Amino acid sequence: MSEKIGVYICHCGLNIAKTVDCKALAEYASHLPNVTVARDYQFMCSNPGQEMIQNDIREMGLTRVVVASCSPLMHEPTFRRAVAKAGLNPYLFQMANIREQCSWITQNRVLATERAKDIVRAAVMRVNFNEPLEVQKVEVNSNVLIVGGGITGIEAALQIADSGKKVYLVEKEPTIGGYMTRFDKTFPTLDCAACILTPKMVSVEQHENIELLTYSDVTDFSGYVGKFTAKIRKRPRYVDEDKCTGCGQCEEKCPLSVPSEFDCKLGKRKAIYRPFPQAVPNVPVIDREHCLYFTKGVCRVCEKFCAHHAIDFEQKEEYVEVPVGSAILATGFDLFDATRIKEYGYGRLPNVITSIEFERLTHASGPTTGKIQLKNGKPPESVAIIHCVGSRDKNYNEH
Amino acid sequence: MNKAYDKSTQVVCKALDIDLAELNDWNCCGASAYMSIHEMKAHLLSARNLVLAEKEKKDLVVVCPACLTTLTKTNHYLAEESRFKRTIETSLKAANLQYRGSVKVRHLLEVIVNEVGEQEVKARIKRKLSGLKVAPYYGCQLTRPFGEIDDKEFPVILDRLLTWIGAEPVDFPLKTKCCGGLLMMTNEDVALGLNRNILDCAKQKEAECIVTICPLCHMNIETYQGDVNKMFGTDFKIPALYFTQLMGLAFGFSRKELGIDDEMISSRPLLEKHLEVIG
Numbered sequence: 311m312s313e314k315i316g317v318y319i320c321h322c323g324l325n326i327a328k329t330v331d332c333k334a335l336a337e338y339a340s341h342l343p344n345v346t347v348a349r350d351y352q353f354m355c356s357n358p359g360q361e362m363i364q365n366d367i368r369e370m371g372l373t374r375v376v377v378a379s380c381s382p383l384m385h386e387p388t389f390r391r392a393v394a395k396a397g398l399n400p401y402l403f404q405m406a407n408i409r410e411q412c413s414w415i416t417q418n419r420v421l422a423t424e425r426a427k428d429i430v431r432a433a434v435m436r437v438n439f440n441e442p443l444e445v446q447k448v449e450v451n452s453n454v455l456i457v458g459g460g461i462t463g464i465e466a467a468l469q470i471a472d473s474g475k476k477v478y479l480v481e482k483e484p485t486i487g488g489y490m491t492r493f494d495k496t497f498p499t500l501d502c503a504a505c506i507l508t509p510k511m512v513s514v515e516q517h518e519n520i521e522l523l524t525y526s527d528v529t530d531f532s533g534y535v536g537k538f539t540a541k542i543r544k545r546p547r548y549v550d551e552d553k554c555t556g557c558g559q560c561e562e563k564c565p566l567s568v569p570s571e572f573d574c575k576l577g578k579r580k581a582i583y584r585p586f587p588q589a590v591p592n593v594p595v596i597d598r599e600h601c602l603y604f605t606k607g608v609c610r611v612c613e614k615f616c617a618h619h620a621i622d623f624e625q626k627e628e629y630v631e632v633p634v635g636s637a638i639l640a641t642g643f644d645l646f647d648a649t650r651i652k653e654y655g656y657g658r659l660p661n662v663i664t665s666i667e668f669e670r671l672t673h674a675s676g677p678t679t680g681k682i683q684l685k686n687g688k689p690p691e692s693v694a695i696i697h698c699v700g701s702r703d704k705n706y707n708e709h
Numbered sequence: 710m711n712k713a714y715d716k717s718t719q720v721v722c723k724a725l726d727i728d729l730a731e732l733n734d735w736n737c738c739g740a741s742a743y744m745s746i747h748e749m750k751a752h753l754l755s756a757r758n759l760v761l762a763e764k765e766k767k768d769l770v771v772v773c774p775a776c777l778t779t780l781t782k783t784n785h786y787l788a789e790e791s792r793f794k795r796t797i798e799t800s801l802k803a804a805n806l807q808y809r810g811s812v813k814v815r816h817l818l819e820v821i822v823n824e825v826g827e828q829e830v831k832a833r834i835k836r837k838l839s840g841l842k843v844a845p846y847y848g849c850q851l852t853r854p855f856g857e858i859d860d861k862e863f864p865v866i867l868d869r870l871l872t873w874i875g876a877e878p879v880d881f882p883l884k885t886k887c888c889g890g891l892l893m894m895t896n897e898d899v900a901l902g903l904n905r906n907i908l909d910c911a912k913q914k915e916a917e918c919i920v921t922i923c924p925l926c927h928m929n930i931e932t933y934q935g936d937v938n939k940m941f942g943t944d945f946k947i948p949a950l951y952f953t954q955l956m957g958l959a960f961g962f963s964r965k966e967l968g969i970d971d972e973m974i975s976s977r978p979l980l981e982k983h984l985e986v987i988g
Contacts, residue, residue, distance in 0.1 A: 652863030653882065705861075 313438055314346040316372040317430065318363055319408075320354035320379035326413040327352075329422040335378070335408075338427050342434045346370055355385050363389070364396035372398070374437045378406040378430045399442035406433035450536035451635030453478065457528055458640035460488020464510050466638050471519035478632050479514065480542055481524045485589035487511055488642055492572065492666060494673040494680075504588065511590040521632075525595060529629070536635045546625035548596040549582075553620035556584075556592030560612035560621065568600045570677075574667045577677030582612045586675070596621075646700035646707070654696060660685045711924045713968025717953035718772055718817065720967065724833055724960050725825050729770070732761055739783075740775035741891060749796060755783035756797050759814075760806045768813040770820055772953070774850035774923045775890075780814040781855060816851060818922050818952060819858050822870050830873045835961030837875040841983040843955070844916035845871055845878045846907065848926040849887040861885075867922060867952060874959040879914040883907050888929040898940070904929055905937045908945045917979045918948040920955060927951060931973055948976035958984060 317339040321327035332350040340348035347366055351359050354377055366372055375398065377389050382405045390400035408426040416422050452475045456463045459481030467477045479486070490496075493503040514520055523542055530541035549560075560582045570579035572586055579585070581601040584594045602609035603623060613621040648656035648664055656662045661684050663671075670676040671683070683689055700706040722729050735758055737743070739751030758780065762769045771777050786793050788810055801807060821830065845867040852861045859866045862885055868878040886907060889900030907930065911919050921927040931949040938945055950969070957967040958980065964970050969980075 652860045653885075655880075655882075659880070 313344045313373045314371055315342075315344045315374045315376060315434060315437060316363065316366050316370070317342070317345055317348040317376045317378065317434060318354050318359075319348070319350035319430070320359070320377065321350065321352045322354075322379060322409055322413075323352065326379070326409050326426075329413045329416060329419050330408060330426045331419060331423045334423060335426050335430060339376075339378075339430050339434065342431060344374075344438060345434060346372060354379050355388055360388075360392040363392055367393065367396040367398055373402065374440065375403045376406055376430070376433045376437050377403070378408045378426065378433065380409045381405075381407045401443040402437070402440050404433045404437035404440060406430050448536060451538075451633055452476070453632070453634040455480065455528070455531075455538075455540045455632065455634040455637040456640060457637065458488070458642055459483075459486030459514075459522075459524065460640060460642045461490045461507060461510075462642070463488070463638070463640035464507075464514055466640060467514055467520050468510060468517065471517045475519065477517075477520045478540070478542075478634065479520055479522050480526050480528055480540075481522075482527045483585065484525045484547065484593075484595040485585050485591070486514060486522065486524060487586075487588075487590065489666070491586060491588075492574075492673070493669055494676075508588045511588070515590045522591065523630075524591060531637070538634050538637065540632050540634055540637070542630050542632065544628045544630065546627055547593065548598075548621065548623055548625050549593055550620045550622050550625075551591060551593050553618045554593045554616075555618055555620075556594075557617070558584075558594075559615045559617065561594060563611050563615045565609065565611060566600060566602055568597070573670050573677045574664075576667060576670055596623075648699055650706055651699060654699065661690070711928070713971050714772060714924050714927070714951050714953065716966065716968040717951055717957045717962075720962050721953045721956045721960065722817075724957075724962075725821065725829065727820070727825065730765075730767065732758065732767075732769070733765065734761060738771075738773075738776040738779045740773075740779045744779065749793075751779065752783045752786065752793070753797055753800050755780050756787065756801060756808060757804075757806065759784060759787075759812045760801060760808045762812045763808060768815060770815050770817055772817045772922070772924070774816060774848055775925065777814060777816045778850045778854075781857075784810070784812065784814055785855075816858065816922070818851070818867060818870065821956075822866050827869075827873050830870070830956075834874060834959050836959055836984050836986050838955065838959055838983050839875050839985055841876045841979070842879050842915055842917045843871055843876045843950075844881045844911040844914060844919045845884055846881070846911075846919050846921050846926060846930070847884050848921070848923040849885055849890075851922060852885065867920065870952065871920060871955070874956055876920075876955060878920075879911075879916045881910065881914060881916070883910040888923075888926040890925055890929070893929055893933060897936070900929065901933060901937050901940050904933055905941050905943065905945075908934065908937060908943070908947055911947055912945065916947070917983075918950055918976055920952050921949055922952050934974060946974055948972060948974045948979065950976060 319332045319336045321332050336348045336350040339345055347370060351362060353359055363375060375393050379385060386405045390403050393403045394400040406429050408429050412425050412429060413422055454470050454475055454477050456467050456477060456479045459479055463479060464486060467479045471477045487507060490503050490507050496503050515522060523544060525547055526542050526544045528540055529543045531538060533539050561580045564580035564582045566581040567578040569575035570577045582594050582596045598604045645664060645666060648654060654662060671678050672680060674680045737754055738758060739754035743751040769780060787797060787808060847864050847867060852859050852864045871878045883906060887903055889903040893900040919930055927949055934945050937943060954967045954969055
């Protein structure tokens with residue numbers, strides 16, 4: 311069955327009619343396929359305008375309606391209501407905007423009219439494909455997934471959890487805290503970063519509405535608005551989170567030291583380690599790549615010394631699925647790879663360091679306990695600071 | 710002094726079996742002041758050289774980075790359809806010339822490193838420049854703006870070649886900083902300041918001489934060192950050598966054959982100290 315389309319061209323006073331020949335446009339529209347009637351009127355959104363459409367629906371049996379006027383933001387709801395009152399499904403109505411990006415942007419009547427014809431023709435062609443829709447209400451799951459346990463994820467988790475909603479906070483590192491854990495002071499108040507951050511980290515761990523998933527990542531996210539399922543992979547720590555008390559014996563006894571990622575490899579950590587003493591959760595993780603048991607099949611010293619039998623070399627990765635209604639991505643940032651800019655010598659010259667490495671040097675609990683020193687242990691005589699390396703430089707980053 | 714670059718280039722190329730043929734009826738590349746006065750005419754000069762090389766079915770090898778940049782620029786512009794291309798083509802036509810775009814423009818340094826290679830260079834070494842600390846000075850135009858030869862800001866191609874002949878290139882952060890070029894003629898104070906920075910850096914890095922690949926850099930660095938000293942109260946006395954001169958020394962040629970005797974700041978003491986005959 312072919313559709314019967316009514317097309318209504320609005321003058322919008324002179325807003326449209328000044329540059330678009332509305333009479334000619336209506337005449338043009340009347341010859342388009344499936345168009346039963348095409349009219350123009352001074353104010354389509356006014357009562358007489360709406361009534362004109364409703365009468366045509368009733369008397370001519372229109373099955374689709376196109377109004378060419380202002381932006382959908384302005385009057386789409388108005389016209390949907392109007393056609394619904396006349397018994398037509400409101401989604402069989404199509405709006406064509408011939409004002410904002412057509413009549414308003416030129417004084418050339420010929421060009422504006424031609425463009426308006428294109429817009430109206432497109433809307434007429436499209437409205438044939440519109441389908442009647444029914445509005446229904448759907449339950450929205452109030453659980454929230456937060457990806458990333460840096461200061462952004464932490465703050466979001468606390469605020470949402472305080473408002474009574476369940477939060478799943480997923481962090482890929484063994485501890486939450488993110489980059490801020492490495493900072494000494496924060497700009498511009500020069501507050502101690504740890505003094506702001508660590509109480510919040512503890513609150514996250516203790517909050518009854520927050521389920522913390524560290525050393526984990528989101529592998530799948532499916533569903534639709536308000537009802538999603540997140541699949542989360544929990545990597546094995548090889549330490550039982552329930553049994554471990556965080557006493558630190560295992561770290562002390564572990565015989566293997568490797569460069570610490572947390573200290574930008576300026577300091578050392580053990581093969582079983584917490585990135586820093588205030589880690590949350592306060593449970594170490596075994597680094598499979600270095601651990602002597604995993605690489606050579608020997609050692610297991612940590613197991614021997616753990617009074618709580620928390621070490622579990624057999625732990626496997628686990629997948630959990632959680633239902634959520636919304637998600638916050640707080641995955642943070644990565645540092646620019648400064649070795650790419652050869653002339654600065656990062657990676658080539660020993661005492662060229664990045665801002666985060668400098669931050670670790672200034673940090674009271676950093677690898678130098680806050681002393682700024684060269685690789686040879688001596689204090690620098692002079693320091694040069696290069697700002698914004700790689701930033702806003704089209705050779706390295708477009709943005 | 711630039712004659713020395715010519716001399717040393719000729720003997721080194723001959724030793725490396727590179728057959729250099731002077732382009733018949735060549736003209737100025739259009740760099741120098743020309744480019745800033747009338748760009749189109751400067752490119753036209755370049756285009757004529759490209760046409761002549763194409764006629765002889767040869768690639769163009771230059772020892773001057775300014776020639777390299779100008780000729781390469783012209784070559785790039787002529788590779789794309791544009792009003793520029795049509796203007797140049799019309800002008801060439803008036804002299805019955807036509808360019809089909811087949812010529813490659815290369816710097817001798819790049820040809821030696823990439824075509825001749827480490828093995829061939831090392832095979833010709835008769836004297837080692839052992840322990841000679843040199844500042845490899847690329848100047849501003851070898852890699853910029855195109856970056857086709859090496860990293861634009863921190864090239865290492867000359868460093869590599871210098872290592873092959875036994876010299877020790879120092880870490881030289883100002884390796885691509887401008888020497889002032891022709892500014893020395895029009896705004897001497899500024900140009901002298903730029904040269905002072907380069908000399909100062911070489912001295913701090915304990916380089917015994919500066920190695921150049923550009924006749925203009927060479928002139929500014931060497932000839933104006935006295936003026937730099939006068940203006941800034943410094944006492945620089947750093948010899949400058951073309952990369953071809955150092956190669957020639959390693960290959961066993963005499964100071965005279967390489968034009969080193971024409972230099973204004975003597976490199977004799979330091980070369981005597983470092984040159985050792987192999988075998």
